[in-house]
Structure formats: C-alpha cells, structure tokens
Amino acid sequence: DTEVTQTPKHLVMGMTNKKSLKCEQHMGHRAMYWYKQKAKKPPELMFVYSYEKLSINESVPSRFSPECPNSSLLNLHLHALQPEDSALYLCASSTGGQTNYGYTFGSGTRLTVV
Amino acid sequence: SQQGEEDPQALSIQEGENATMNCSYKTSINNLQWYRQNSGRGLVHLILIRSNEREKHSGRLRVTLDTSKKSSSLLITASRAADTASYFCARGYMTTDSWGKLQFGAGTQVVVTP
Numbered sequence A: 001d002t003e004v005t006q007t008p009k010h011l012v013m014g015m016t017n018k019k020s021l022k023c024e025q026h027m028g029h030r031a032m033y034w035y036k037q038k039a040k041k042p043p044e045l046m047f048v049y050s051y052e053k054l055s056i057n058e059s060v061p062s063r064f065s066p067e068c069p070n071s072s073l074l075n076l077h078l079h080a081l082q083p084e085d086s087a088l089y090l091c092a093s094s095t096g097g098q099t100n101y102g103y104t105f106g107s108g109t110r111l112t113v114v
Numbered sequence B: 001s002q003q004g005e006e007d008p009q010a011l012s013i014q015e016g017e018n019a020t021m022n023c024s025y026k027t028s029i030n031n032l033q034w035y036r037q038n039s040g041r042g043l044v045h046l047i048l049i050r051s052n053e054r055e056k057h058s059g060r061l062r063v064t065l066d067t068s069k070k071s072s073s074l075l076i077t078a079s080r081a082a083d084t085a086s087y088f089c090a091r092g093y094m095t096t097d098s099w100g101k102l103q104f105g106a107g108t109q110v111v112v113t114p
Helices: none
Strands: A004-007 A010-013 A018-025 A033-036 A045-048 A053-057 A062-071 A073-079 A087-094 A111-113 B005-007 B008-014 B019-024 B033-038 B043-050 B055-058 B061-066 B073-074 B085-095 B100-104 B107-112
Touching: A004 A087, A010 A018, A018 A033, A018 A087, A033 A073, A033 B073, A045 A062, A045 A073, A045 B100, A053 A062, A073 A087, B005 B085, B008 B019, B019 B107, B033 B061, B033 B073, B043 B061, B043 B073, B043 B085, B073 B085
Parallel strands: A010 A111, B008 B107
Antiparallel strands: A004 A018, A018 A073, A033 A045, A033 A087, A045 A053, A062 A073, A087 A111, B005 B019, B019 B073, B033 B043, B033 B085, B055 B061, B061 B073, B085 B100, B085 B107
C-alpha cells in the first residue's frame, strides 16, 4: 500500500459545527503532516507529527486540533471555523521526521465553511 | 512566509515541446524537491535533489541545482497533454530544533495543448 487516504473528500460545515478530517497510511511512515492550501496558492504547513508526537505547530488557531492516535492515523478536529478557513486540507506522510525523502500526499479534503 | 519563488507563474506550450521552470530560494537547504498537482488535488512527488548534487534525471524530467545562486530548474522534455498541472518546488531544511520542514514555492501552472 503506497497511498495516503483522506476522508471525507468534500465537507461543508457551519461555523458552529464540530467535524473531523481523517488521514490514514500503511507505509510504515513515522512522520505525518497537515497542510492547508487556498486556491492558486502553495500548500502551507500546519502541523507535523513525528513518531506520534506533535513536533511542529505553525501557530495554527486552536479551532484546529490535531490528533495522532497511532502511527497510521492522523486526525484534524475542527470547531467554530470561519469562512476564511475554507480550503483544501492535505495530509502527507514521510519515512521520518527529516526531509531526506519525498512526501506522499493524500488527495485532500475540500472544506467549505458556511 | 513562502521563501520560494518560481518563474514563470504560468507556461503554455504544445505537445512535444520542452517546458522549463525555475525556482529560487533565500536560505539554506538540505534538499530541493519538485511536486506536481493536478486540478487542486493531492501533490505527487517527482524528484528530490540533495544540496551536494548538481543534476538529477527521472524519465523525461531533469532537475538542476545551483546552490551558489540558490536556484533550481525543472525541465520536462517532449511534453504531453497529461503533463498539464501545477508544479511546485519545495525547500527541505532543518529547523533550529532539528525537525525537518518542507516549504513550498508559489508554483508554475503548465498547460500543454495537443
């Protein structure tokens, strides 16, 4: 299995809702990432988990809450989001916490906040 | 903030022609990576070139790296309609806390017409 699987593919949520994005990989990768991408912009790093521990938080607002239950799963819990949080959320994984190897990306969750 | 700059921002060519895009960065790298993104979905890792390498090939792709000029280029030879996508360079580097990070450039949108 050489894929990163993200669910759901599309999500529409109200500003008072609580929802979660899910990411799964079975490649034995020990580093997992959340990126946010706005239209026609490059991906921006949000969080890095290395060996199931949060190693980087790029000053992301607390309405985004990451969780890494085990080495194969990565969640992003969403609460009280704003319309400007609408974007493509990408999960990625890599062999380790270094950047010596390329990242494997999922196909993303397109989030719309209404 | 995004340190990588890519040019051109957009490139339109015909099938069979070569496509060249450039990437510049401002600070140190461990490596420079190139990714392709189709229609705002997930990114696909194309090639990684390490800071001590000058040129690398993969199929129809050729990447060069000039660390003295802090720049890299991606050449796609004999382009096909299926090469239509956005191409991103990404700077792989280590933080002061010894975590690996990948920072993306603004991207080049390539359109290949039959």
